[in-house]
Amino acid sequence: MGEPTGSCSIDIQRLAADLETKLCNVDLDGGRRWRRSPECLISKVKPQVRRVDDSQYTPQVVLVGAYHHKPLDSTDQLAKWTALRRVLPDDGEQRASTLRRCLEAIAGVEDEARSYYEDGAKTWRENQMFVQMLLLDAWFVLDIFNVGGEAAAAVGSRGGSAVDYIFAVRDVFYLLENQIPFFILEKVYELVRVGNSGQDQDQRTQTCTSPPPPQPPGATAIAGGGPSSSSTVVVDGFLRHLRSLLQDQGYSNVEVDITSTRPCHLVHLLHMHFTPMAMSPADDTDDAAAVPNRRARATVYRWRGATQYHAAGVRFKKRALGAAAGDARCVLDVELRRLTTLHVPTLTVDNNTWRVLRNLMALEQNNPHLGSHVTAYCLFVSQLAGTASDVALLARKGVVVHFMATDEDVADGFAGLCRGVALDVDDARRNYLQPTWERMERWYSSRPVNWMALLRRRHLSNPLVAIALLAAITGLVCEVVQAVYAVKTYRPTI
Missing domain, CATH: 1.20.5 (Single alpha-helices involved in coiled-coils or other helix-helix interfaces)
Structure with missing residues (x-):
C-alpha cells in the first residue's frame, strides 16, 4: 500500500465525529432530528404470524404504549389516573408544579421515545397527548409492580388481587406490542418518586453529544449516578419480579449482566434471560466420529418426532435447571451427550407458554441482530412434540410437564408454534441447534440403526x-x- 498523499495523514476518527455532529443537525420528517437507532424496537407483529392466533399478541387488561392505548379520558383509564394521583402531593399548587416539571422533562425526550417504536408512533399525531400517555402509562407500570417500594409488597397491597397480578404479568412482561421504552420507565420513576428532574445530568435530552463517560454498574445516563441511582432501582425492581417468574416456571436461571446491555423494553429484558450456554463439541468428538454415516448432511432441516428418535435408539433425559456444572441455565440448553442421549430441560406448558415463546420469536424476527436462539428452540420443540404420542413420550421422560386437558391439546400448541416464522437454518451462527440436529440426523439415517428400528417396529412392537x-x-x-x-x-x- 502506498503512503497517503498530502502534507499530513487524515484523522478518520475526528472526521467521522465531525460528520456525525453535522448529520445530527439535519432535519428529517418535519423537523425531527436524526438519532442513533435503539438496539431493538417496539413493533407490530408481522401479519402472517398474527393471523395464526391474534390473542397471543393482544393485551386484554393492562393496555400501555403506543399501539394498544385507549383514549386518555375513557373510564378504562381510571386506574392509571388513580395511580398517578396517589403519588402526587396533596397541595394543589405543588401538584401542578410537579406535573409541569414531569411533562417538560418527558417532552424533552419525546423524539427519542418515538424512535423506540418501529413506526415512530405515527398514530399519536398530537405531541401533547403522546407525552401525557408516556407519563400515565409508565407510572402505571411502575406502580403495578411496586418498583422502588418494599420488596414484599405486591399488587394485593395496592387494592388488587393475585389474578390482577397474573394479568399484569401476561400483558406487560410477555407482549411485544404492549411496551413502554425502558428509559422512559427510568425517567418517570426519577421524576415522580425521586422528585429530581436530573436535567443537568440527563444526556438523553441533548440531540448530539460526545459519548458519555463509563457508568458504574447498573447506572445509566439518565440517572447519572452510582449504584444507588434511580436507574438501578428500576432495573432491580423489574428483575426481581422477572427472575421469580422465570425460576418458578422453570424457564430460566440466567443472571443477566445489565451493565453490558441495557434493556430497551420489558420484553427485551425477558429475551435477555433466554440465552443458551456455549456448548463445546469437544467432549463428544470421539462419539461423533463413530456415528455410522451414509451421507454427509441431510438436504432438509427438519427434526424428527420424539417417537421416531426413540425407535432409533435415542434416549431422552430431562436436564436440571441450576448453577451446578452440567446443569442448564435456561430451557434453550439442549445438549446431545454420548451420541444417543438427548438432555433437554423440562418445559412447563400452561396457558402462557405459547404467548411467551411467540412474542420472543416476534422480537427476534423484527430485530434480527438479537439472534435467533428462541426461534431455533421453538422450531426444535414444535417438530419434536408435534403429535400426541410424541408429547406422551416426552411427558413420561419428564421433558414436558403440562396442565392441559389432553396430550393432543399440547401437541396442537407445539405444532402451530412456528407457523409464519422464518429461520435461516443453514446459518449455524443463528441456529445454535444445527450441530446437534446434524449429529442426530446422521445417527437416524445410518443403515444399522434403520435395520434395528425396522425390526423393532415390525416384530417387537x-x-x-x-x-x-x-x-x-x-x-x-x-x-x-x-x-x-x-x-x-x-x-x-x-
Whole structure:
C-alpha cells in the first residue's frame, strides 16, 4: 500500500465525529432530528404470524404504549389516573408544579421515545397527548409492580388481587406490542418518586453529544449516578419480579449482566434471560466420529418426532435447571451427550407458554441482530412434540410437564408454534441447534440403526411376537450351550 498523499495523514476518527455532529443537525420528517437507532424496537407483529392466533399478541387488561392505548379520558383509564394521583402531593399548587416539571422533562425526550417504536408512533399525531400517555402509562407500570417500594409488597397491597397480578404479568412482561421504552420507565420513576428532574445530568435530552463517560454498574445516563441511582432501582425492581417468574416456571436461571446491555423494553429484558450456554463439541468428538454415516448432511432441516428418535435408539433425559456444572441455565440448553442421549430441560406448558415463546420469536424476527436462539428452540420443540404420542413420550421422560386437558391439546400448541416464522437454518451462527440436529440426523439415517428400528417396529412392537422371538432365541442359545458342553465332555471309547 502506498503512503497517503498530502502534507499530513487524515484523522478518520475526528472526521467521522465531525460528520456525525453535522448529520445530527439535519432535519428529517418535519423537523425531527436524526438519532442513533435503539438496539431493538417496539413493533407490530408481522401479519402472517398474527393471523395464526391474534390473542397471543393482544393485551386484554393492562393496555400501555403506543399501539394498544385507549383514549386518555375513557373510564378504562381510571386506574392509571388513580395511580398517578396517589403519588402526587396533596397541595394543589405543588401538584401542578410537579406535573409541569414531569411533562417538560418527558417532552424533552419525546423524539427519542418515538424512535423506540418501529413506526415512530405515527398514530399519536398530537405531541401533547403522546407525552401525557408516556407519563400515565409508565407510572402505571411502575406502580403495578411496586418498583422502588418494599420488596414484599405486591399488587394485593395496592387494592388488587393475585389474578390482577397474573394479568399484569401476561400483558406487560410477555407482549411485544404492549411496551413502554425502558428509559422512559427510568425517567418517570426519577421524576415522580425521586422528585429530581436530573436535567443537568440527563444526556438523553441533548440531540448530539460526545459519548458519555463509563457508568458504574447498573447506572445509566439518565440517572447519572452510582449504584444507588434511580436507574438501578428500576432495573432491580423489574428483575426481581422477572427472575421469580422465570425460576418458578422453570424457564430460566440466567443472571443477566445489565451493565453490558441495557434493556430497551420489558420484553427485551425477558429475551435477555433466554440465552443458551456455549456448548463445546469437544467432549463428544470421539462419539461423533463413530456415528455410522451414509451421507454427509441431510438436504432438509427438519427434526424428527420424539417417537421416531426413540425407535432409533435415542434416549431422552430431562436436564436440571441450576448453577451446578452440567446443569442448564435456561430451557434453550439442549445438549446431545454420548451420541444417543438427548438432555433437554423440562418445559412447563400452561396457558402462557405459547404467548411467551411467540412474542420472543416476534422480537427476534423484527430485530434480527438479537439472534435467533428462541426461534431455533421453538422450531426444535414444535417438530419434536408435534403429535400426541410424541408429547406422551416426552411427558413420561419428564421433558414436558403440562396442565392441559389432553396430550393432543399440547401437541396442537407445539405444532402451530412456528407457523409464519422464518429461520435461516443453514446459518449455524443463528441456529445454535444445527450441530446437534446434524449429529442426530446422521445417527437416524445410518443403515444399522434403520435395520434395528425396522425390526423393532415390525416384530417387537407386538408383545406376543416379542415373547415368542425371545423364547426362540433363548432356546437357540440353550441348544448351542448344550452342544458346546457335549463337545467338551465327549470321551471316545477305546
